[in-house]
Amino acid sequence: QVQLVESGGGLVQAGGSLRLSCVTSGRTSSSYRMGWFRQAPGKEREFVSGTSLTGSSTYYADSVKGRFTVSRDNAKNTVYLQMNSLKPEDTAVYYCAARRGIMTTRSSEYAYWGQGTQVTVSS
Numbered sequence: 001q002v003q004l005v006e007s008g009g010g011l012v013q014a015g016g017s018l019r020l021s022c023v024t025s026g027r028t029s030s031s032y033r034m035g036w037f038r039q040a041p042g043k044e045r046e047f048v049s050g051t052s053l054t055g056s057s058t059y060y061a062d063s064v065k066g067r068f069t070v071s072r073d074n075a076k077n078t079v080y081l082q083m084n085s086l087k088p089e090d091t092a093v094y095y096c097a098a099r100r101g102i103m104t105t106r107s108s109e110y111a112y113w114g115q116g117t118q119v120t121v122s123s
Contacts, residue, residue: 006095014087017082033053033101035099035103055071057103067083090121091119093118095115097113098111
């Protein structure tokens with residue numbers, strides 16, 4: 001069992017930056033592939049970014065490629081999502097998620113989820 005807690009969300013103007021953090025507890029984060037997802041009101045949850053066990057491989061949705069950077073520090077059991085050049089369409093609740101299997105963009109394949117952190121980008 002693993003617990004995930006996100007932080008770092010907030011209100012920012014378009015073009016600004018935020019860094020989200022996801023701290024894992026219960027089991028070492030190095031045992032899990034980690035993903036970031038987001039859900040805007042009235043929309044389905046969508047994959048944003050993901051990282052392999054060591055962080056050597058990273059994955060991004062086309063909509064955030066070049067603007068967002070995912071990283072992990074397994075010594076701190078923490079995964080980060082650096083978000084730059086934010087746009088109003090990035091407004092959503094952001095979730096981190098963990099799974100033991102191979103990397104996937106499907107939210108249904110992740111067993112563990114955080115409670116989410118709100119990101120609001122004003123125009």
